[in-house]
Amino acid sequence: MKNIYILLSLFLSLLSFGQVNVGYALIDKKMSAISTSSTNSTEAIANYIKANFKTDADKIRAVFYWTTSNISYDVANMYAVNFNETPQDRIIKALKTKKGVCIHYAEVFNDISNKIGIQSYIIEGYTKQYGKVANLAHAWCAAKIDNKWYLFDPTWGSGYVNNGKFIKKLNEYYFKAEPSKLISSHIPFDYLWQFLNYPITNNEFYAGTTQIIKSKKFFDFETEIAKYNKLPETDKLFESAARIEKNGVLNALILERLEGKKKEVAYLRHNANIEKLNSIVADFNEAVILLNDFVHYRNNKFKPAFSDDEISRMIQTPKEKLVKCQDAIYNIGAVGNENASNLASIKKSINEVLAQTEEHVLFVQEYLSKSKIARKLMFTKVSWYGVPLN
Numbered sequence: 001m002k003n004i005y006i007l008l009s010l011f012l013s014l015l016s017f018g019q020v021n022v023g024y025a026l027i028d029k030k031m032s033a034i035s036t037s038s039t040n041s042t043e044a045i046a047n048y049i050k051a052n053f054k055t056d057a058d059k060i061r062a063v064f065y066w067t068t069s070n071i072s073y074d075v076a077n078m079y080a081v082n083f084n085e086t087p088q089d090r091i092i093k094a095l096k097t098k099k100g101v102c103i104h105y106a107e108v109f110n111d112i113s114n115k116i117g118i119q120s121y122i123i124e125g126y127t128k129q130y131g132k133v134a135n136l137a138h139a140w141c142a143a144k145i146d147n148k149w150y151l152f153d154p155t156w157g158s159g160y161v162n163n164g165k166f167i168k169k170l171n172e173y174y175f176k177a178e179p180s181k182l183i184s185s186h187i188p189f190d191y192l193w194q195f196l197n198y199p200i201t202n203n204e205f206y207a208g209t210t211q212i213i214k215s216k217k218f219f220d221f222e223t224e225i226a227k228y229n230k231l232p233e234t235d236k237l238f239e240s241a242a243r244i245e246k247n248g249v250l251n252a253l254i255l256e257r258l259e260g261k262k263k264e265v266a267y268l269r270h271n272a273n274i275e276k277l278n279s280i281v282a283d284f285n286e287a288v289i290l291l292n293d294f295v296h297y298r299n300n301k302f303k304p305a306f307s308d309d310e311i312s313r314m315i316q317t318p319k320e321k322l323v324k325c326q327d328a329i330y331n332i333g334a335v336g337n338e339n340a341s342n343l344a345s346i347k348k349s350i351n352e353v354l355a356q357t358e359e360h361v362l363f364v365q366e367y368l369s370k371s372k373i374a375r376k377l378m379f380t381k382v383s384w385y386g387v388p389l390n
Contacts, residue, residue, distance in 0.1 A: 049116050064109065064152055123140050128205065153186065187202065190226055191243055277332060277342075293351065
């Protein structure tokens, strides 16, 4: 199944641009001096940053400055979305060509940030400029600096597009932006990534009413992010989809993202169920081997002699495995129409073998209840299916 991605947004020229902060001049100068050989990978860039800067505040500035200064917006390919491109593919492409759209900027910024030990995330959502909501999705980043979350848009921070051409110009507004301020132009699909205790709805974003309203229900995003990080991937997608839907599906971009996450959930759950089915089959085969060992031992009249406990375990172990297989197979969930007949066949086999095992269990229980002399009279060779042989 192909991964689901969304077209990434073109950023338009803005009326004003932030001025370079004098406090960043030395950091920017140091990053401008990085050698070409140190920019072939995000790991090399991260190593350079770690070697030259001590504080997280300085390091994140270095990441932002390098990304915005060295990658140019790829206007010609803004609609050319490669659905099979992995995050690593995007990073390699951006570093090699020094071009990309917003997801390439975000991947590079995020990867370097994490490699220098700064917690960072890529955020996907949509934007608004001059009161108009964009019809393409966008990607930006969040990073935690000195125990506080800030937002970074290295795409919009690198320049702007004018008459179909990219003009490189550093825009400081998109460096360490306060979540409560950037929400007026950038809204995530999933409100978890607004980093606000009183999240904005899509309706409010459209209406331009993005002021914080504390009469709303309090949302502890810090706790929720911590919970999110501990979830398996399928649960992350499922809960994210629920939040997206809860915040209002007002446009095609939100709907596409919501449907994409639901498809990913279904895909991952299907694969997980197939893995469970394969595991059940493996356990079933192991139980059959153990059962055959017991049948052989029974046909040999329980020779060589084992203790009563050992004989009991010889049949109880495959029975326990079969019971476990039976429970699992009836709670496995959807495995697809293409596997329906296999599933039915496995269920039937487990039930049949378990029934035969129960007969052997009863035999052992009776055997162990008798005296040594009476035990010898019980033996008749049987087939695996319990049919007497003599």
